[in-house]
Amino acid sequence: MERSAPLAEPPPTRMRAGPADRQPAAAAGIHDVEVWRLDCARHQGAGRVFDSALDVPERARLRAMRRADVRLRFSAGRWLVRRILARRLGCTEAEVELAVGAHGRPSLAAGGIDFNLSHAGSLVVLALSTTRVGIDVEVTNRTTDWRAIARRFFSPVEFAAIEACDEAERRTAFFRAWTRKEAFVKALGTGLATGFSRFDVSIGPRPALTGARIDGVEASEWSIRDLEPGPGHLGAVAVHTTRPRVRTHDIEP
Numbered sequence: 001m002e003r004s005a006p007l008a009e010p011p012p013t014r015m016r017a018g019p020a021d022r023q024p025a026a027a028a029g030i031h032d033v034e035v036w037r038l039d040c041a042r043h044q045g046a047g048r049v050f051d052s053a054l055d056v057p058e059r060a061r062l063r064a065m066r067r068a069d070v071r072l073r074f075s076a077g078r079w080l081v082r083r084i085l086a087r088r089l090g091c092t093e094a095e096v097e098l099a100v101g102a103h104g105r106p107s108l109a110a111g112g113i114d115f116n117l118s119h120a121g122s123l124v125v126l127a128l129s130t131t132r133v134g135i136d137v138e139v140t141n142r143t144t145d146w147r148a149i150a151r152r153f154f155s156p157v158e159f160a161a162i163e164a165c166d167e168a169e170r171r172t173a174f175f176r177a178w179t180r181k182e183a184f185v186k187a188l189g190t191g192l193a194t195g196f197s198r199f200d201v202s203i204g205p206r207p208a209l210t211g212a213r214i215d216g217v218e219a220s221e222w223s224i225r226d227l228e229p230g231p232g233h234l235g236a237v238a239v240h241t242t243r244p245r246v247r248t249h250d251i252e253p
């Protein structure tokens with residue numbers, strides 16, 4: 001079962017389990033934004049399946065990772081990227097050739113489809129689109145001095161807006177803003193080097209890029225949607241279109 005969020009709807013897009021990934025690639029097509037979620041906690045024994053998707057440089061990266069959960073998440077992410085892209089392209093996973101940008105952003109070497117990956121806790125999420133897309137998930141129930149982070153990285157407008165929220169809402173407001181901002185810089189590809197204070201996102205329930213002071217970026221051309229990827233997590237997707245249609249799916253190895 002899959003769900004398509006109505007156009008221009010501001011509330012969070014919920015993840016739903018379902019067989020959407022079994023649709024023939026040609027019939028499924030590429031919607032404005034597809035979000036795929038994989039919960040590694042349910043697939044602790046799938047390491048070998050995930051590892052089989054890795055190329056030589058990725059295997060070297062995997063060997064350098066000490067924590068078993070981080071290793072599993074990493075290879076699950078690469079498996080997820082190749083699995084979904086192979087279906088869209090009508091090729092095998094091994095034939096999916098990835099390139100890496102100047103700031104480390106992976107992309108499809110042949111172009112035509114953009115994707116972005118994020119992991120947090122046991123979750124791996126992938127966003128896929130025919131236009132530029134970025135995604136972020138964060139674990140929200142960890143100890144975080146969110147106020148210090150917001151003061152340091154957010155714009156004065158955003159920081160003031162969070163402080164203006166009710167005390168009980170500020171922490172969630174911070175994580176909402178953080179995921180919206182990180183999804184946007186991940187779409188740009190420059191990551192945290194972009195400078196989080198050079199653009200503003202909304203703080204309230206309607207996600208939006210409200211302003212940008214970055215060469216070549218017009219805020220009104222971008223959309224942001226919140227995700228609720230699972231208990232204790234928040235997420236967001238940023239996409240270079242004014243009317244995104246977000247579809248969310250779960251996938252199993």
Ligand SMILES: CC(C)(COP(=O)(O)OP(=O)(O)OC[C@H]1O[C@@H](n2cnc3c(N)ncnc32)[C@H](O)[C@@H]1OP(=O)(O)O)[C@@H](O)C(=O)NCCC(=O)NCCS
Nearest residue numbers: 074077102103104105106117118119186189190191192193
């Ligand atoms: C990209 C970045 C924001 C990721 O933050 P994070 O919260 O730690 O991680 P997330 O789980 O959300 O995302 C990580 C994934 O994003 C992708 N990614 C990596 N670099 C990226 C970039 N510059 N832009 C967008 N996505 C990127 C990768 O798929 C990565 O997962 P993988 O390594 O398992 O494939 C952060 O690492 C960053 O700013 N990197 C840029 C560093 C840089 O400028 N390097 C320059 C020299 S290479």
